[in-house]
Amino acid sequence: KSxxxxxxxxxxxxxxDISTIDKFTLKIIKSFSHELNIPVDFDISLDTDxxxxxxxxxxxxxxxxxxxxxxxxxxxxxxxxxxxxNWDITNELLVASKQLTNENYKSxxxxxxxxxxxxxxxxxxxxxIQLKELKQQAAVSSTEILNLLRHNGIDLESFSYKSFPNHLxxxxxxxxxxxxxxxxxxxxxxxxxxxxxxxxxxxxILPEALQKLEQIYMVLQKHILLEAFNKNIYPLSLxxxxxxxxxxxxxxxxxxxxSEFNQIIYNEIKNQPAPxxxxxxxxxxxxxxxxxxQDTSVLQW
Numbered sequence: 001k002s003x004x005x006x007x008x009x010x011x012x013x014x015x016x017d018i019s020t021i022d023k024f025t026l027k028i029i030k031s032f033s034h035e036l037n038i039p040v041d042f043d044i045s046l047d048t049d050x051x052x053x054x055x056x057x058x059x060x061x062x063x064x065x066x067x068x069x070x071x072x073x074x075x076x077x078x079x080x081x082x083x084x085x086n087w088d089i090t091n092e093l094l095v096a097s098k099q100l101t102n103e104n105y106k107s108x109x110x111x112x113x114x115x116x117x118x119x120x121x122x123x124x125x126x127x128x129i130q131l132k133e134l135k136q137q138a139a140v141s142s143t144e145i146l147n148l149l150r151h152n153g154i155d156l157e158s159f160s161y162k163s164f165p166n167h168l169x170x171x172x173x174x175x176x177x178x179x180x181x182x183x184x185x186x187x188x189x190x191x192x193x194x195x196x197x198x199x200x201x202x203x204x205i206l207p208e209a210l211q212k213l214e215q216i217y218m219v220l221q222k223h224i225l226l227e228a229f230n231k232n233i234y235p236l237s238l239x240x241x242x243x244x245x246x247x248x249x250x251x252x253x254x255x256x257x258x259s260e261f262n263q264i265i266y267n268e269i270k271n272q273p274a275p276x277x278x279x280x281x282x283x284x285x286x287x288x289x290x291x292x293x294q295d296t297s298v299l300q301w
Contacts, residue, residue: 021290025261035268038256045250048101048259049094055245056093059238068117069241076234089234096235097242101259113240120237127230134223135174141216142171145209152205158198160191171216178224181217184210 009016019027029038045051063070077087085092100109146168149156156165164184170176184190187206192199250256256264 022258022261025265028265029256029261032268038264043253043255045255045257048257049098051249051255051257052097052100052242052246053094054249055242056090056097058245058249059241060090060093072117072121072234072237076238079234093235093238093242096232096239097246100239100243100246101257103262106263109239109243112236113243115237115240117237117241120233124230124233124237127226127233131223131226131230134219134226138216138219138223139172139174141212141219142168145212146172148205148209152201154198154201154205155196158193158196158202160193164190168213171220176220178220181220182214184213186210 026044033042059069060073063073073089076089080089080092081087146165149165156162159165167176167180167183170180187203187210190202190206190210192202196202246257250260
């Protein structure tokens with residue numbers, strides 16, 4: 001069978017082709033440049049990182065021209081300095097901008113592409129208010145548990161190494177580390193000194209205390225999630241500006257980044273009843289053999 005295949009390939013060599021998936025995609029784009037609204041004589045840029053760097057530098061260079069953008073860039077730089085990071089935000093923006101060409105985040109990026117810098121600034125203000133409220137909520141609830149212990153005449157020394165009340169106090173002070181979340185989730189996890197006279201009193205109120213503590217843990221988890229989002233709001237709010245520059249550079253230089261190929265084709269064929277790629281190329285290629293399929297992206301598939 002192998003000999004027969006080789007023989008057929010040799011005798012029909014013009015109908016046989018080996019290429020990378022990107023090269024195959026390029027053929028499709030070249031064939032349908034009109035339908036895809038791409039100049040016929042466009043060039044291909046294989047160095048997406050270089051284009052993205054140019055886009056990032058272009059956005060930063062606008063500091064001083066656009067008031068809104070300038071304030072955001074300055075706040076971003078000041079925030080980094082406050083966190084003992086490099087005031088130069090270029091590298092962080094380059095890392096964040098890589099998500100623009102990552103097809104796995106396309107739906108998320110589309111969801112925010114119409115949001116302005118002003119909207120992101122407003123979102124940040126709302127998040128900061130929520131962070132403060134969550135922290136206060138956790139502190140108040142922890143204080144209530146400590147008061148519950150004291151109200152029932154329980155000596156805090158009754159707990160082994162005072163670990164349970166100390167845990168609650170850390171929440172009140174805002175110093176509890178995330179690795180200690182859910183440290184006390186059941187009665188067995190709360191250790192009481194064997195010689196304590198408060199054993200029965202502790203056993204009576206512990207279920208209520210642990211139930212409240214579980215709710216506190218949930219609040220603290222939400223706080224961490226919002227805090228992570230808050231830290232990334234600066235680069236996130238600049239992604240749209242970077243993406244606009246990225247597209248402008250390609251348009252001005254009459255080039256298309258190789259990272260754009262999959263999305264360009266997908267946008268064109270996703271609503272087609274019969275994919276026009278097959279209609280155009282199916283007459284020539286009857287069979288396709290895809291090797292190294294694990295390297296093929298979802299959009300290519």
